[in-house]
Amino acid sequence: MKGTSVITWILIVCLSTVAVQSQYYSNTRPYDPMPEKVTNLHFFLHESLGGQNPTAVVLAQANITSNNSTVQFGILYAVDDPLQAGPEPNSEVIGNAQGLAVVAGINSTAAVTYFDFGFTTGELNGSSLSVFSRNPLIMAEREVSVVGGKGKFRMAKGFALINPYVLNATTIILEFNVTVVHY
Numbered sequence: 001m002k003g004t005s006v007i008t009w010i011l012i013v014c015l016s017t018v019a020v021q022s023q024y025y026s027n028t029r030p031y032d033p034m035p036e037k038v039t040n041l042h043f044f045l046h047e048s049l050g051g052q053n054p055t056a057v058v059l060a061q062a063n064i065t066s067n068n069s070t071v072q073f074g075i076l077y078a079v080d081d082p083l084q085a086g087p088e089p090n091s092e093v094i095g096n097a098q099g100l101a102v103v104a105g106i107n108s109t110a111a112v113t114y115f116d117f118g119f120t121t122g123e124l125n126g127s128s129l130s131v132f133s134r135n136p137l138i139m140a141e142r143e144v145s146v147v148g149g150k151g152k153f154r155m156a157k158g159f160a161l162i163n164p165y166v167l168n169a170t171t172i173i174l175e176f177n178v179t180v181v182h183y
């Protein structure tokens with residue numbers, strides 16, 4: 001019957017595919033990159049510390065008894081900060097930054113941050129950037145590195161310049177100018 005022979009063929013094709021797939025890696029071949037593109041982004045990260053709806057919370061803290069430090073060395077934060085088009089609290093939300101920040105400076109207010117900046121509007125909806133860097137928290141001008149990305153930002157690399165817009169005990173608003181090179 002016609003139906004049976006189709007099923008038989010599907011089985012034969014599947015079985016031969018399984019046989020071929022028992023090698024789990026491809027042959028190594030010359031890398032032929034696609035032409036790269038550059039995208040610039042400009043947005044504001046809003047972080048609330050403490051209060052009713054904190055967007056950064058302490059996960060763990062080292063128990064340092066001989067602590068003379070004025071910085072919070074040894075504290076690990078979980079972060080989910082909205083990314084917004086402007087510095088105003090009610091400006092359009094365009095994504096969020098989720099990740100970890102570890103306060104890693106003994107004598108300086110410096111963190112090492114791993115953030116995934118995910119975008120939720122427009123053409124970039126569903127795309128994200130991996131930002132992994134040392135982050136000197138109180139310097140007026142800072143730079144962090146973009147080490148990868150997803151979606152439109154596959155194979156991304158780049159950097160972000162950060163300008164602290166508001167910086168106090170309860171509110172952090174940072175202006176980001178990101179330059180991303182990607183496929």
Ligand SMILES: *[C@@H]1O[C@H](CO)[C@@H](O)[C@H](O)[C@H]1NC(C)=O
Pocket residue numbers: 063064065
């Ligand atoms: C912190 O360390 C000190 C000294 O080792 C100890 O007495 C104290 O119980 C520790 N506190 C916590 C919360 O582990």
Ligand SMILES: *[C@@H]1O[C@H](CO)[C@@H](O)[C@H](O)[C@H]1NC(C)=O
Pocket residue numbers: 066067068
């Ligand atoms: C803490 O600071 C005081 C005064 O600056 C200093 O005398 C002391 O040695 C410091 N202790 C430690 C453990 O660093």
Ligand SMILES: *[C@@H]1O[C@H](CO)[C@@H](O)[C@H](O)[C@H]1NC(C)=O
Pocket residue numbers: 061062063064067068069070071072073074
């Ligand atoms: C160390 O001391 C500083 C200043 O007193 C304080 O802000 C910080 O929370 C302390 N850190 C730890 C881990 O105890």
Ligand SMILES: *[C@@H]1O[C@H](CO)[C@@H](O)[C@H](O)[C@H]1NC(C)=O
Pocket residue numbers: 106107
């Ligand atoms: C931090 O500062 C203290 C006192 O100035 C110094 O003894 C120590 O070596 C410094 N630690 C680091 C990691 O810079």
Ligand SMILES: *[C@@H]1O[C@H](CO)[C@@H](O)[C@H](O)[C@H]1NC(C)=O
Pocket residue numbers: 120121122125126
């Ligand atoms: C973004 O993508 C998600 C998942 O595909 C979808 O549910 C959502 O409506 C999109 N948002 C916008 C603003 O396009």
Ligand SMILES: *[C@@H]1O[C@H](CO)[C@@H](O)[C@H](O)[C@H]1NC(C)=O
Pocket residue numbers: 042161162163175176177
């Ligand atoms: C970001 O770019 C804007 C517009 O070019 C500029 O006004 C602003 O100073 C830049 N900020 C940073 C942190 O580079």
Ligand SMILES: *[C@@H]1O[C@H](CO)[C@@H](O)[C@H](O)[C@H]1NC(C)=O
Pocket residue numbers: 166168169170171
């Ligand atoms: C921090 O800045 C925000 C925004 O400018 C302001 O609403 C808030 O009152 C400030 N908080 C403190 C403790 O200064």
